[in-house]
Amino acid sequence: MAFRRSSCGRAVGGLLERGAASGIVDALFGAPLLTQTLPALPREELIQRILTGGYPEPVQRSAGARRAAWFAAYLTTILQRDVREMANIDGLAHLPTLLGLLAARTANLLNVTELSSTLRMPYTTVYRYLTLLEATFLLVRLPAWSGNLGARLVKTPKILLSDTGLARHLMGVDARRLEHDGVLRGALVENFVAMELHKQLSWSASQPSLFHWRRPSRQDVDIVLETRSGDVVGVEVKSASSVNLADFRGLRALQEALDSRFVRGVLFYSGETILPFGEGLYAVPLSALWCGIRTAAGF
Numbered sequence: 001m002a003f004r005r006s007s008c009g010r011a012v013g014g015l016l017e018r019g020a021a022s023g024i025v026d027a028l029f030g031a032p033l034l035t036q037t038l039p040a041l042p043r044e045e046l047i048q049r050i051l052t053g054g055y056p057e058p059v060q061r062s063a064g065a066r067r068a069a070w071f072a073a074y075l076t077t078i079l080q081r082d083v084r085e086m087a088n089i090d091g092l093a094h095l096p097t098l099l100g101l102l103a104a105r106t107a108n109l110l111n112v113t114e115l116s117s118t119l120r121m122p123y124t125t126v127y128r129y130l131t132l133l134e135a136t137f138l139l140v141r142l143p144a145w146s147g148n149l150g151a152r153l154v155k156t157p158k159i160l161l162s163d164t165g166l167a168r169h170l171m172g173v174d175a176r177r178l179e180h181d182g183v184l185r186g187a188l189v190e191n192f193v194a195m196e197l198h199k200q201l202s203w204s205a206s207q208p209s210l211f212h213w214r215r216p217s218r219q220d221v222d223i224v225l226e227t228r229s230g231d232v233v234g235v236e237v238k239s240a241s242s243v244n245l246a247d248f249r250g251l252r253a254l255q256e257a258l259d260s261r262f263v264r265g266v267l268f269y270s271g272e273t274i275l276p277f278g279e280g281l282y283a284v285p286l287s288a289l290w291c292g293i294r295t296a297a298g299f
Helices: 007-012 015-028 042-052 063-085 095-104 111-119 125-133 149-153 164-171 175-180 182-203 245-260
Strands: 140-141 156-163 209-214 220-226 232-236 262-269 274-275 281-285
Touching: 007 125, 015 182, 042 175, 063 095, 063 125, 063 164, 095 111, 095 125, 095 156, 095 164, 111 125, 125 140, 140 182, 140 209, 149 209, 156 164, 156 182, 175 182, 175 232, 175 245, 182 209, 182 220, 182 232, 209 274, 220 245, 245 262, 245 281
Parallel strands: 232 262, 262 281
Antiparallel strands: 140 156, 209 220, 220 232, 274 281
16 A cells, blocks of 8 residues: 655645654644644555555555565564674573564563563563664663652563564554454554654654653553653643544643643644544644644744
8 A cells, every 4th residue: 555645845835845754753843833734644545654664664565464474574673683693592492472562562661570471581681682672673671761860770661563564463453354454553553653663763853752641540641751851741642533532531641740841742643634522632644743833833
């Protein structure tokens, strides 16, 4: 399925080109967002984006079997060559299983003890393998945000796969499964957004770091971006095509906790209109990640 990235410019007057200069990350830290219409992302296309992922080679392969073959060869190369060279060990038979378990838990809190028990492997070995997978860019740990800088080092991170196509391959799921499994679809959409933001940090002028936020009261925000000066943008992710005020509960809690440090809260969804939901809170189409958005500074 061909992705309609070129439709952004036609739909919103060339915003694809204007947005690409700075990217969504800097726009989120900039001037207030304007109500505007962007291309909607129908569920079918959203699911295809998740299943294909972002690696250039699978994107260029239209047949599912050819994509699967590429992912299999890619994993074999990483695990049998790169990891072995870095670790200088032979006992890596558990790594594919560990990766599959992590894919099934993507966008959830990392529980090394549970992984250790499931694999019947020492905790220290699992932790070492996680470090290797992160070093080979198969895995990303999303630290927990806290106002206490020291507490961030000990709070539980979330786990993300570097690519949703890779996660799909490891789990062996297809479009029909994602269509009917809302929990799995939601986790992969969150992973998709987090990794898109992670990529765009490299050309962002604001250069924030990525975290997640969770209170003991179970209030949480999927993704938190914080600049070095302490400014914060909260990001929630929904695969639905419509949202309501209740969906902003976590963002409002973060806003109240941070007061003036809270720049903005956005909820990415698969609709087509940027809409305000109170002071500093917006629903934003997922297509804004590659189309760009207008802010009040440009007018």
